[in-house]
Amino acid sequence: xxxxxxxxxxxxxxxxxxxxxxxxxxxxxxxxxxxxxxxxxxxxxxxxxxxxxxxxxxxxxxxxxxxxxxxxxxxxxxxxxxxxxxxxxxxxxxxxxxxxxxxxxxxxxxxxxxxxxxxxxxxxxxxxxxxxxxxxxxxxxxxxxxxxxxxxxxxxxxxxxxxxxxxxxxxxxxxxxxxxxxxxxxxxxxxxxxxxxxxxxxxxxxxxxxxxxxxxxxxxxxxxxxxxxxxxxxxxxxxxxxxxxxxxxxxxxxxx
Numbered sequence: 112x113x114x115x116x117x118x119x120x121x122x123x124x125x126x127x128x129x130x131x132x133x134x135x136x137x138x139x140x141x142x143x144x145x146x147x148x149x150x151x152x153x154x155x156x157x158x159x160x161x162x163x164x165x166x167x168x169x170x171x172x173x174x175x176x177x178x179x180x181x182x183x184x185x186x187x188x189x190x191x192x193x194x195x196x197x198x199x200x201x202x203x204x205x206x207x208x209x210x211x212x213x214x215x216x217x218x219x220x221x222x223x224x225x226x227x228x229x230x231x232x233x234x235x236x237x238x239x240x241x242x243x244x245x246x247x248x249x250x251x252x253x254x255x256x257x258x259x260x261x262x263x264x265x266x267x268x269x270x271x272x273x274x275x276x277x278x279x280x281x282x283x284x285x286x287x288x289x290x291x292x293x294x295x296x297x298x299x300x301x302x303x304x305x306x307x308x309x310x311x312x313x314x315x316x317x318x319x320x321x322x323x324x325x326x327x328x329x330x331x332x333x334x335x336x337x338x339x340x341x342x343x344x345x346x347x348x349x350x351x352x353x354x355x356x357x358x359x360x361x362x363x364x365x366x367x
Contacts, residue, residue, distance in 0.1 A: 147225065157209070168197070186345070221248040236249060251269060262310070263337075266340045285330075346358050
């Protein structure tokens with residue numbers, strides 16, 4: 112038994128020596144306190160991987176050891192909608208093509224400042240230019256309310272639809288039919304404030320100023336008490352189809 116233990120220790124030591132110290136991750140430093148998530152909402156944009164300066168911030172899992180070429184597709188959010196940690200500082204936030212054709216070509220880039228302890232969302236937006244292979248982008252801070260009521264849900268509206276007029280978000284309770292505005296008018300590339308709403312199932316809609324006609328609608332959306340949600344308008348406002356990928360659409364992503 113003693114010989115077996117000695118042999119095991121020698122083998123373990125050999126394995127550690129063969130790995131070398133350069134491959135061991137240093138986890139003794141403090142964890143970055145800022146957070147960011149990435150949305151690919153550029154109309155007709157290819158799937159991308161997101162970067163902050165030279166650091167890759169999003170990826171699709173691979174079982175082959177080779178980087179997957181799927182990336183974050185149009186209408187999707189990185190990391191399953193969760194935030195990624197990032198250190199404070201100034202960054203070139205970019206979306207790079209994930210496919211083998213035009214691999215790592217930058218299609219959208221924005222320089223933004225990330226502050227310590229704050230939350231952010233970066234959006235690829237606008238109409239993808241298939242010739243120049245570029246799209247727009249914008250960054251919004253996800254400002255959480257200073258006080259929090261755990262009996263309520265908190266919802267804010269972001270407008271990522273490039274050919275939309277400024278719109279307001281409305282939520283109609285599917286049980287009581289009571290409808291409430293969620294924040295004020297929000298222009299393209301902007302986000303509203305988080306607004307408390309009772310936990311319930313809602314039919315959502317957006318409207319331009321002075322209009323009673325819904326510009327975009329989404330039915331049966333659940334808001335759970337104690338959570339934050341971002342409802343984002345994306346898509347081409349000229350499309351009237353209810354099935355096309357690039358139609359006007361309200362995305363609902365939980366912030367926390």
